[in-house]
Amino acid sequence: MHLIIAEKHIAAKRIAAILAPGKTKQVRVSGVDTYEYESEEGTKIFIGLSGHIVKLDFPKAYNNWQKVEAKELIDADVITTSTQVKIVAALKKLGKTATKVTIATDYDREGELIGVEALDIIREVNPDVVFERVHYSAITPKAIDDAFSNPTNVDFDLADAGHSRQVIDLVWGASMTRYISLAAGRLGKMFLSVGRVQSPTLSLIVEREKERDAFIPRPYWELSAMLESKSGVIFKAEHRTKRFWEKAEVDAAMGNVSVGDDALVTELTTSEKIDKPPTPFNTTEFIGAASSIGFTAANAMRIAETLYTNGFISYPRTDNTVYPESLDLRAQIEIFKTGAFKQYALKLLEKEELVPTKGKKETTDHPPIFPASLAKKSEMNEQEWKLYELVVRRFFATFADPAKWETIRSKFDINGEDFKANGARLVVPGWRWYYHYNAPEDRLLPELNEGDKLKVDKVEVEAKETQPPGRYGQGRLIKIMEDMGLGTKATRHEIISKLYSRAYVHGNPLQPTKTAIAVVDTLETFAPTMSKPDMTSKLEADMDRIAEGEIPEDEVLNESREMLGLIFKELEINKEDISESLRAGLREDKIIGVCSNCQSNLMVMRSKRGSRFIGCDGYPDCTFALPLPRSGQVVVTDKLCEEHGMYHIRIINSGKRPWNLGCPHCNFLEWQKSQEEEKEKNGTDKERPKTINDISGIGKVTAEKLSDAGICNVNDLCTADAVELAKVTSIPVKKIKNWQSEIA
Template sequence: MGTTVILAEKPSVAKNIADALKIKNKKDGYFEGDQYIITWAFGHLLQLFDAKDYDSKMLRWKMENFPFIPNQFKYKVKTNPRNNQRADAGVSKQLKTIGKLMKRNDVDTIISACDFDREGQLIGDSIISNINPGKKVYRLLLNEWTQQEVIEGLKKVRLNEEMRPLGDAGLSRQWADWVIGINLTSVATLKYQKGKGKALNIGRVLLPTLKIIYDRDKEIKQFVPEDYFKLQATLETKDNQEFQAVYVEGKQEKFKAQQPLGEIQKQLKDKSALVIDKHVERKKEFPPLLFNLSNLQGHITNKYKGWTSDKVLKVAQSLYEKKLITYPRTSSIALEESLVGKTAKVLQMITEDLPYKDEVTFVKSKRVFNNSKVESHSAIIPTYVKPKKLTSDQQIVYDAIKNRLIMQFMKPAEYEETKLLLKVKGISLKGIFVAKGKVQLIEGWKKVERMVTKDTLLPPIDVNEELLIINTELTAHTTKPPKYHTEKTLLRVMETCGKSYREEDSEALLGAILSGFSIGTPATRAETIKKLKDIGYITSESKNLLVTDLGRKLVETFPISELFDLEFTGRLEKTLSDIERKIVTKDQFLSFVFDFTNKAVATVKSDQDVLIQEITSQKKSTEVLGKCPICGNAIIEGTKGFGCSNWKNGCKFVVWKNDKYLAAMKKRVTKTMVKSLLKDKVVYVKGLTSKKGNKFNAYLSYEKNKDNAYFSWRMEFKK
């Protein structure tokens, strides 16, 4: 029997496979055992040709060179991130190693063990077809990298040829994004930008995501606040217990006019009210469903300061590679029914030390195990491997995933809701007073994350009981504008393509998400949000995402409206999913994309000349702002901060421009602040903003930490 080469997507995964097969013999770029050789990629080792690689005339951007669509798409070794004119040396070396291994005479079988998704298929296929070893190729499709799964999975490998539709979807996505991105970024930059050094980035997923934030910002700017009024009464029972009730007419408790409520208020003096109805309802509250990637990102970015969707994905990926959680890039919120036995074991492991483990009962429920709600990969859950050492970031993400699984097997939370209807005696009113109370009876799954339900308690009261009105209050309110998007709300809109739903809502809508009708994929959404920030189309203030002036101008100027349309982008993403299902072919999809690109380029060319962005070349300032507190050399301004000119010799002193401590108080570090700090060791800063939104002034100093080489801000209110 010959030797088998297994190609993993990353070195850490290759090590997991080697560990599972008890192969300890590590060589340069691979592990070698008796039967298996395990090697690895570093994600994509090959990338598509740049336009200039096909034709030297494309070295310079000229309007007449576009549209540019190659007859055949070609690949080259991934370029060095610091110098895109050269192939990356590490990548070239690893590609040669993989090639030698696959072409060895004793090797008769190749197994691609890259991630079981569109990108993973593309990574494996591109490397193997580039090497062209002429051997039989199989596919290892796993949801986790635990020893048990690896050994079982190797017994059930599939022919790689069977994965052609998944590979076609990956190629279609890659080629379509290249064609749309290269052509429209180039012509948009030539048409709407003055000056060189940057480009106006145009992308299939970037633009609709930008439009979501633009639309919300516009809604907030155009919002006209309206005043409204409410009338509240405080009532007292026979045994001197007090509670509040609100005046309601029909279903209306907010009134536009103050005067009629004022007239009612005058009539209530020294009056009593009769309880005409009491409605008590016991309600159940079920836990939120298991995490898919978007929900996990939304949960963490909303709960913890300083987290982005991109960071959540990176941390989840590291837990996956450590064999601690299942595949994170999933859109499913349920588990495959075949995972019942495995989940029971995992649940036992993660609850064995819990003080309330007796309240956790494993059951096979449709809420958790449901094949119709699973697409490719099940929801994210822990594996049976117990974590040993986790960083604080890994602990946050692991605990969220672990807790969400435990919640599914605890009792629903139960509470009692009481509603009292009260009629004022002795006067004729259109409306009545309504009092509501809520009491939690069973904590259930809320115990897992110590979620506290705010109870509004009503005293024990019966129908026909008479109560004294001891106080009334007429309050003025103003309608509030919609809230800015956060990463959590933006991810939800991207995932559902703009259709909002509550967790237990519309099966059809969940079906649409699972069938791929969305903006981007779970794997790419975080990257899209990060890119929008990096290229300056959006910015973040605290958790809020806001459109920048550049982003706004682009939305209002760029004439290809389809690229801003959620439906259009959703249909494109749905078509990619349909390629995976063999409903649409790669050629049909690409033919549509190429035709769209040709028309879009023509539209941009014939559009009126408008300036969206002007790039002015700025000379670097070498102004000395003061002496470095560490080494005494000059402090000068850089693009991201004010740092020591002696940095090449290892001096690490720097004051970052968008320092997180100050950003939390809505302040950016300025040149003037740095000069004062270096001269006087302290600076008086006006207009800082507290968490509650109040403005204040304070003295700030920038002092070296005792236990490391870094500096931290200190605040004082009196000098």
Template sequence: MHLIIAEKHIAAKRIAKILAPKEPKQVRVSGMDTFEYKNPDAEDRIIVMGLSGHIVQLDFPKAYNNWQKIDANELIDAEVITTPTHVKIVAALRKLGKEATHVTIATDYDREGELIGVEALNIIRKVNPDVEFDRVFYSAITKTEIEGAFANPASIDFDLADAGHSRQVIDLVWGASLTRYLSISAGRLGKLFLSVGRVQSPTLALIVDKEKERQAFVSKPYWEVNATLKDNDDALVNVQHKNSKFWEKEEADAVMEVIGDKASVSSVDSSKKTDKVPTPFNTTEFIGAASSIGFTASNAMRIAESLYTNGFISYPRTDNTVYPASIDLRAQIEIFSKGPFREYAQKLLAKDELVPTRGKKETTDHPPIYPASLAKKSELNEQDWKLYELVVRRFFATFADEAEWETMKVRFDISGEEFKANGARLVHQGWRWYYPYNAPQDRLLPALSEGDILDVTGKEMLDKETQPPGRYGQGRLIKLMEDLGLGTKATRHEIISKLYSRAYVHGNPLQPTKTSFAVIEALEKYAPTITKHDMTSQLEEDMDSIAEGKVKEDNVLKESRTMLHEVFTELANNSENISESLRAGLREDKVIGECSECGSKLMVRRSKRGSRFIGCNGYPDCNFSLPLPKSGQIIVTEKTCEEHGINHVKIINPGKRPWELGCPQCNFIEWKKTQEEEKAKQPKVPIPDKITDVPGIGKVTAEKLKNAEINTIDELRQANAIELSKATSLPAGKIMKWQELVT
């Protein structure tokens, strides 16, 4: 039996359909679906099964799980063990592996894919040591690619798998030991532990440092002077003074004073400029483009992975920006000569020669991201189609001509003061016709000649101030991570997702929370190695060397542990300072403003029962408090309520959209108002003269309830339950349930 192993179930299903002479038979093995068919030449059974990514995980032995008993630095040299994560898949591999005479690994071709394939192979070799095995490589799950791959099997790249394995070990050891150390130092255990990572922490430091730069920025006021002109055809022209910014108000006032009723054209300079054709998509460029049309990095990669496994686009994790000669580019465009993109495809196919652009990066593992097959709009949901179309249009654009603009720079004289206006008009769409995203708009000016006289119909002086540098958007941050050697094309979007899930950042562009400041400031001051990109980029280079067969995995793991010991020496020398710095910073993370009643700090607190609320530091003298939702991580944002002067709050729940709670006091007032409105809608039910005639009302409390302000039977029962609870120590809730049963 020939066993073919794909990385995911859907990939296995597609591969089986492509290779089988007729519809493959679905067979259940150890609770897992596999796809079976016969080789028409040899009558040999062929079974294709899919994994679920990694089916085993790395961990420490259970003895190391106790954070209080095992010091964090003991994890550095601790044994790392492998444990199964998908029991049914492992059982199916063992069962099929015993029967197999030949195993073909058909997982994705990159470090992770190679490691996933080797993990599966190792499980099989334990039950069938002599089994033959090989490897197939492909970049798209299409008939041509898959048939070509299986016609030319190759060898497994164990060096590449070792590079993937070394990353897992290094990230586990660094992450677990540093996370444990900092969390204990800060007193943040349980679900609120402080996550630290080899790539995560330098990335977070970039975000925090940018925020510090913004906070340190001092805005400087300036003034703009603009005018509106009208020509003989009543066309309006908006012009700006040649000094785009006046740093002294008096100078701007002086210009405003002299502006007269007429303007003359002093010069007209016309020219042409071109927009260069974009290069093919690699992962970083794709994420950047997807980010510009509203996709988060993780969502873009999730959709891209789905499009790939369904055969619509090529493999989305690639550094390559040069189409390899092995792709028949004209044939690839011909696929789209029918369907929604036919107009674009046909225009390209009319060219005598198709010459695509070339980016700076050329690799041999995978081509740039390109559309592998024609999808129908009805086959995809709106989001999937949006990204599929982005890939198709970028592919087409790489074969197109440059876009051409006609530009005009006009200078005007108004009462001796020089004003300016710039115009631009797209005269040849070129590649922008195929790829219209984020295109600059035409800025049209009327036909003007030197010496023309125009009427001044309006003037204005705007007071403005310089703005701080912008925060990092996800696409921009991933590009910076790539430039600094932080992470890989396959992991960078995951690092950003982790920063969100750990409540280190919120919003897009990314804004760090006060927890981020507390962690990064403590590390930068007392253990700066963790926050610098140099260390982690060096390890990335070492892992590349493993993949290239230049060094052994054991040597790199040893070197990484030596680095980590040096980090812990820094931590040990400053342990008290780190603990104090973290705890002080994290206390600030809970402050949401000042109490309107006594002026003390309002802070996020927990009651003895574990519920959360906003309480005043002036307690017990001041009892001011506000409720908070029961679940989700609380993020105190920088936005403040104009009415109450306290910070807005955001609630983060894993896997859900952030809940913008806003001002907690406004929210509470609105909630109370809604409750009162609902109560007012309830019909009034007259209370019988004899309270004890109502079912569920006890005689013991009847006298106490006679004079109470009660309007409905439900209110009567609730009041009775409270009185009985006081008298009997039973929970009022249980008494209410008893009353319902009696009724």
């Protein structure tokens, strides 16, 4: 029996369908679907994994954060545990009788490791099994047939490089996360995540935010005039001095220009600008382009992975920006002679020679991202089609001619003051006909000749200020990470997703929270190695050397542990200062605004029993309070409600879209209003209870219990979890729900 192992179930199913001479037979093994068919060589069985089916971890003895010091994790044993019990069982069962195994996982460092993990499980029960490896960059009939016709060897060095990354990231992340979280007093779900790649990336975002905070805007003025041509067209001309830094200077210039004055055309310069076509997509360029049309990095890669496994595009994780000679480019374009992109394909095929553009990076593992097969819009959802179209159009654009623009520069004299106006129009669309994204618009000027006199229709001075450097968008940040050697093409988008899920950043462009700033400031002061890219880029380079067979994995792992040990020595010396630094920063991140009653800080607080709410720092003198949702992390934004003096907040729940709750006070008032409207709608004029004691059936003792639980007013009771309240007060759940119903 010949066992073929793919990285995912859908890939196994598609590959089996491509290679089978007829229909495949679906057989369930240990609860896992497999696909098989008979061939001249015997039975062939295809099984899909679920990515990594095992994970690295520490022995259970190290799991207690309070008893095991963080630094002990540096030299702790690392064990392998199963994450997909059914798949592991199926591999063992099939592996016992397999005469040959073909690893058909994705061809990259991570895919090689996933394949070796599966192979190791099989070799435990069948040590002498013969095995081979196939490489492909698209799940299409031609690519799969070629790959299985030319098998190669498993690259254990490449797998070791992937394994070393897992070990290093586990040891660094777990030990530093535990240390920083304990120092800050943030345990449980609210722990402070620290990572080898994550922390330097977060540092980049925080540094940019500090640049913005330190930026001092400088005022300047712009002077412009609206001119009317002989044909009656009105257009804008700007003063030769782009920015006036002194108000007196712009006032003096404006004093020389008046409505009705003549504007003499003193110079006209017409030229042609060549607009070169773009280079092929690698992962970073693809994410950047997807980001510009509204996709997050993680969502773009998730959809790209789906398109790949369904055979629509090539492998989306690649550094390559040069199409390989082995790729039949004309045949690839001919695929689109029918369908939605027919006119574009036929236009390109008119060329006698198809010469694509080339980027700066050329690798041999995978080609740049290109459309692998023709798809119909009905076969995809809206987002999938949007990204598929992006890939198709970019592919076409790399073969297209340059675009050409006609540019016009004009100068005008208005009573001794020089003005200028520039125009541009696309005269030869070239590649922009195929790839229309983010295209600049034509800036048209009326017909002008030197010596013409135009009338000044309007004169305007606009006061402006210089702007701080912009925050990083996801696409831009991934490009910077690539340039600095932070992460890989397969992990950078995941790092950014982790920053969001840990409530270190919000929005796009990315804005750090006060918690993020506190963590980065602490690391930069007491463990600067963790916040700079040098360390992680050095380890990335060493992992590449493992993949090339230049150095053994153990040498890199030992070096990384030594580096981490030096960091912990610094941390131990400054233990108290680190704790104080973190706690001060985290407290600041809980401030929602200023109490309108007593001017104290309004904070995210927790009751004795753990429920959270917005309370006044002036308690017990001030009892102002507002409810908060029971679950999710609270992120305080920099948008301020002028009416209530509170910052807008976001609620982040893992795996869900962030909830922009807005101003908590406005939100609460809106909720109250909706409740009143609901009462009116139902035709009840029953007066709403004002306090806990106003609800029928609640006595003084019960009210005190609810108060102790942090349920201070009727609204808190209404929004609280009835089961949790029952545990606190020993009151039946049904009774509490009746009270809540009475309020609502």
